[in-house]
Amino acid sequence: MLVAGTSEDAQRIRHWVASVLSPMGLRLSLEKTKITHIDEGLDFLGWRLQRHRKKGTIDRRYIYTYPSKKALGSIKDKVRDLCRMDINLPLEVPLHRLNRVLKGWTAYFRFGISHATFHYLRAFVWQRVIGWLRRKYRRSNWKELRRRNCGGRWWPTTEEVTLFDPAKVRTIRYSYRGTKIPSPWTGTA
Structure with a gap:
């Protein structure tokens, strides 16, 4: 209240x-x-x-x-857990799981001032996925790792799935509607 x-x-x-x-x-x-x-x-x-x-x-x-910091901490913990999965799995498995979690979290928090948080989350997720790939392909150099798992660019992708980018989610600010919101109380006593 x-x-x-x-x-x-x-x-x-x-x-x-x-x-x-x-x-x-x-x-x-x-x-x-x-x-x-x-x-x-x-x-x-x-x-x-x-x-x-x-x-x-x-x-x-x-x-x-x-x-809130607690909400950001919880999504970071989920990303950490998902990026600790078995490195013998194909890249599509962690990308599908991460995409599901990230899309839900950003859909909930897009109705506020979340732009900077989404960019921070983008960098955090990228670091975690690249760390998972570096553990998976220990003998590959950076150029080979990018060619194999990022399509020669910087963002992790495969033929089937691309890692969801939280920074591309447009945020929407709440607009004041004032008297357009119907009141549940009609004023009758």
Whole structure:
């Protein structure tokens, strides 16, 4: 919940919300419920929400949403695990598995300020896949490795599949819809 007021106002509203939820059999988790200022930011469903000053302005401040460090860490762990698989497998196997994971993660986080995160993830995935290829072909030099597994270029590809590039995913910023959003409360009491 977002509250326009002081910390004491948020405490009162938290107790009121708890009393409203209790007849429905729901309760607020004390571990997950946090009262913080929006300038300090908060993590919610993998997103980091925080108010920052807009670059190039003096007094304009906006709330930005970008992937949290925990969400980025989880995708990096998945990429590490997938790139630790058996080197006797053909390149298509890890590429298919990585593509599935990367497409899902980028589809979820494309609705925010994720451009820089996607570029970072691109570099991280490339390093991991190239490391897997270097372990697989220990005696190959760099030129031979690129010719065999990257089509003579830099991005890992085979005839069947190409490694998904997170940096090519277009991000979409949330646009304010205001009164166009229908209200579930009609105002009848």
